[in-house]
Amino acid sequence: MAVAPLGTRAAPTSATAGPPANLPGDRERDRDRDRIARRDRRGRRVVALTPAMLLIPATAVLLVIIGWPLVQLLVISFQEFGRAQVFGAPAPFVGFDNYADVLGDATFWEVLGRSILFAAANVILAMGLGTLVALLMTRLARALRLLVSVGLLLAWAMPALTAVVVWGWMFDTQFGVINYLLSQLPGVDMIGHSWLIDPLSFFGVATVIITWQSVPFVAFTIYAGLTQVPTEVLEAAQLDGANGFARFRFIVFPYLKSIFLVVTILQVIWDMRVFTQIYALQGIGGIREQTSTIGVYIYQVSVGSGDFAAGGAIAVILVVIMMAISAYYVRASIKEEQL
Amino acid sequence: MRKISIVAFGAAVALALAGCAAAEPAGSDGEAEGAEIRVWLVGADTPQEARDYLKETFEDENPGSTLVIEEQAWGGLVDKLTTALSGSDSPDVVEVGNTQAAAFTTAGAFLDITDEYDALGGDDLLPGFVEAGSVGDAFFAAPYYSGARVVFYDTALYEELGLEVPTTLDEYIANGQAIAEAKPGVSGIYFPGQDWYNALPYIWENGGDIATLDGDEWVPALSTDGSIAGLEMVQEVMTTASVAPKDGNEAEAQVPYCAGQIGHLSAPSWFKWSILAPADAEAPGCPEREASLGVFALPGLDGGPAQVFAGGSNIAVSANSANPELAKKALAIMLSDEYQSILGGAGLVPALTSLGDTVGTDATAQAIAQAASNAKLTPASPAWAEVEASGVLQDFFVKIAQGGDVADLAAETDARIAEILNP
Numbered sequence: 071m072a073v074a075p076l077g078t079r080a081a082p083t084s085a086t087a088g089p090p091a092n093l094p095g096d097r098e099r100d101r102d103r104d105r106i107a108r109r110d111r112r113g114r115r116v117v118a119l120t121p122a123m124l125l126i127p128a129t130a131v132l133l134v135i136i137g138w139p140l141v142q143l144l145v146i147s148f149q150e151f152g153r154a155q156v157f158g159a160p161a162p163f164v165g166f167d168n169y170a171d172v173l174g175d176a177t178f179w180e181v182l183g184r185s186i187l188f189a190a191a192n193v194i195l196a197m198g199l200g201t202l203v204a205l206l207m208t209r210l211a212r213a214l215r216l217l218v219s220v221g222l223l224l225a226w227a228m229p230a231l232t233a234v235v236v237w238g239w240m241f242d243t244q245f246g247v248i249n250y251l252l253s254q255l256p257g258v259d260m261i262g263h264s265w266l267i268d269p270l271s272f273f274g275v276a277t278v279i280i281t282w283q284s285v286p287f288v289a290f291t292i293y294a295g296l297t298q299v300p301t302e303v304l305e306a307a308q309l310d311g312a313n314g315f316a317r318f319r320f321i322v323f324p325y326l327k328s329i330f331l332v333v334t335i336l337q338v339i340w341d342m343r344v345f346t347q348i349y350a351l352q353g354i355g356g357i358r359e360q361t362s363t364i365g366v367y368i369y370q371v372s373v374g375s376g377d378f379a380a381g382g383a384i385a386v387i388l389v390v391i392m393m394a395i396s397a398y399y400v401r402a403s404i405k406e407e408q409l
Numbered sequence: 410m411r412k413i414s415i416v417a418f419g420a421a422v423a424l425a426l427a428g429c430a431a432a433e434p435a436g437s438d439g440e441a442e443g444a445e446i447r448v449w450l451v452g453a454d455t456p457q458e459a460r461d462y463l464k465e466t467f468e469d470e471n472p473g474s475t476l477v478i479e480e481q482a483w484g485g486l487v488d489k490l491t492t493a494l495s496g497s498d499s500p501d502v503v504e505v506g507n508t509q510a511a512a513f514t515t516a517g518a519f520l521d522i523t524d525e526y527d528a529l530g531g532d533d534l535l536p537g538f539v540e541a542g543s544v545g546d547a548f549f550a551a552p553y554y555s556g557a558r559v560v561f562y563d564t565a566l567y568e569e570l571g572l573e574v575p576t577t578l579d580e581y582i583a584n585g586q587a588i589a590e591a592k593p594g595v596s597g598i599y600f601p602g603q604d605w606y607n608a609l610p611y612i613w614e615n616g617g618d619i620a621t622l623d624g625d626e627w628v629p630a631l632s633t634d635g636s637i638a639g640l641e642m643v644q645e646v647m648t649t650a651s652v653a654p655k656d657g658n659e660a661e662a663q664v665p666y667c668a669g670q671i672g673h674l675s676a677p678s679w680f681k682w683s684i685l686a687p688a689d690a691e692a693p694g695c696p697e698r699e700a701s702l703g704v705f706a707l708p709g710l711d712g713g714p715a716q717v718f719a720g721g722s723n724i725a726v727s728a729n730s731a732n733p734e735l736a737k738k739a740l741a742i743m744l745s746d747e748y749q750s751i752l753g754g755a756g757l758v759p760a761l762t763s764l765g766d767t768v769g770t771d772a773t774a775q776a777i778a779q780a781a782s783n784a785k786l787t788p789a790s791p792a793w794a795e796v797e798a799s800g801v802l803q804d805f806f807v808k809i810a811q812g813g814d815v816a817d818l819a820a821e822t823d824a825r826i827a828e829i830l831n832p
Contacts, residue, residue, distance in 0.1 A: 153513075245668075267602075267656040355654060355657060357802040358803065376798075
């Protein structure tokens with residue numbers, strides 16, 4: 071209510087300021103004011119429309135390529151959908167039956183728990199090692215840094231499947247180089263040792279492969295961030311007697327907090343839905359039942375055993391979980407920006 | 410306005426590009442001149458000579474058209490066929506394992522070829538395989554070849570240790586144990602944990618089975634007395650006669666064989682060619698050991714050939730084939746006497762029973778004939794392919810190889826198999 075008199079007072083001034091002006095300076099000022107007024111009155115619409123238009127192509131592509139399959143997935147998860155339906159048989163709707171079956175299945179919870187633990191271990195390892203490598207790179211001489219960068223890039227550029235096959239050979243039970251090298255140690259006989267048959271050891275090998283391929287991304291991103299931390303602040307802290315750890319904890323980390331946040335979210339998402347490495351490793355050895363993570367489990371249920379409806383339900387549940395995790399972090403980072 | 414039209418143009422291009430991927434191939438009904446027929450063969454089983462013959466004959470008979478053979482792997486085949494056959498760029502002719510065929514014939518993935526039955530060979534076709542490829546009276550997938558499992562063995566090792574070719578299953582196991590004992594690091598009987606096909610004879614010979622049909626219900630049978638006796642034999646072989654990886658699979662068994670680490674190797678008959686592959690082949694074998702490569706049919710518990718797994722393939726035309734008439738012509742060539750004789754010459758049992766003698770008369774051929782005479786199939790359920798694809802049997806035998814409790818594991822696996830077979 072307090073605004074109303076202001077508004078009514080403003081209207082007459084702009085109305086009277088227009089027509090009667092004769093001097094050129096006045097006219098110019100009027101045009102200026104006119105433009106400002108137009109922007110004020112229509113501003114919101116003009117500003118809102120252009121970005122929206124610019125977003126249309128990207129949105130359209132996303133809707134067609136990701137949105138449509140997602141809708142299909144959602145629909146299938148409420149249907150009876152097996153191999154016969156893939157080839158054209160009618161698919162009756164069954165309500166929440168698929169979800170009830172999945173949530174009531176102990177295997178699903180086992181797989182989900184295993185996936186979360188596995189992802190947590192991998193994220194912590196990749197973030198820790200990646201940060202250490204990034205810090206190392208800031209201390210290295212140029213030539214050495216180039217060497218480390220090339221090494222990281224090669225590991226990162228290697229296709230996941232190729233990596234698993236190569237690591238699989240190295241860990242091979244009969245002819246693997248790791249068993250051979252370990253057996254060269256006096257008193258050790260590892261020939262014929264299966265690295266994949268024990269689930270814990272299986273995930274150890276999987277962690278080596280996945281961490282080896284995630285560290286480069288983490289290291290490069292954090293290294294890029296580290297170069298942006300102002301050196302004078304670090305020098306000042308050093309003069310004040312802050313040791314390396316304190317400087318990282320109280321200066322570097324707060325500067326790079328948003329980078330750490332984004333990289334962690336990406337790692338969580340990538341490691342939760344890991345598929346290629348586990349699936350390929352299961353073909354080499356190990357017991358599927360004890361080593362499936364959620365991505366592989368969805369594949370086994372839907373494509374492997376032909377129950378696309380149950381697989382769809384699990385996938386939808388996973389999408390919800392992932393969105394909950396990222397929503398928490400996105401909200402946290404928005405709050406951070408507003409402060 | 411210019412900005413807006415650029416944005417609109419961008420959106421239109423994006424939509425058009427996205428649309429391309431989903432577009433149906435034009436003229437999917439018309440028999441295009443100069444069409445390309447894609448044939449999916451699985452594994453290295455089909456010899457190169459047969460592949461060349463198929464391509465040349467087809468292209469001679471259908472001028473302007475081409476035939477492309479795309480080789481697929483046995484692992485994960487069911488998944489791959491499900492996605493490929495339901496898509497718009499489906500292969501035209503596909504090979505499928507005989508125990509996997511029912512999953513696709515009942516789902517409507519294959520073209521009905523009942524009218525071609527007589528032209529393809531009629532009652533001359535292998536009966537068990539015709540059954541595997543049919544639903545009721547409708548015929549969908551023709552037999553391609555059958556391949557019984559035989560035992561390859563190292564005759565040099567036999568001479569060195571003074572062993573004799575076994576006549577019963579117990580003697581076979583004893584021979585394997587003798588080799589394993591005398592030669593540390595050598596598998597008397599090579600038996601990696603995931604190799605469940607080779608465990609079947611032990612179960613069947615002891616009177617057990619995986620599952621039996623009672624009315625419309627499949628009753629799992631791994632916990633029956635016969636099966637348990639067989640499974641205990643399997644465990645004995647795996648733990649006392651084999652040093653193969655407990656969680657390994659049977660693929661690439663020529664590598665340890667050629668490294669001199671295998672006494673007996675039970676494998677499909679065509680595996681001989683993997684062992685004897687030239688040293689410069691993509692998957693090299695050891696042709697220099699041909700002289701010491703012996704072969705016999707796995708002996709049964711009471712002598713005679715054991716009941717082994719009747720492996721083999723069916724061949725079908727995809728229901729989504731863009732050129733079904735041309736695809737049927739390719740199928741006809743693959744079931745012709747000439748083509749099937751080439752398969753016979755390579756140690757595969759031809760799909761036409763009248764060509765049985767093309768397998769030859771050497772030791773391998775005799776072993777194949779003996780093994781095939783008593784071969785058996787897995788449960789004939791459309792859901793059987795799902796049991797195979799789920800990996801439940803691989804997991805089961807890996808745990809047996811590890812020395813787990815047979816009765817507990819059998820009960821657990823029975824429950825899982827029953828769940829899949831009776832949805």
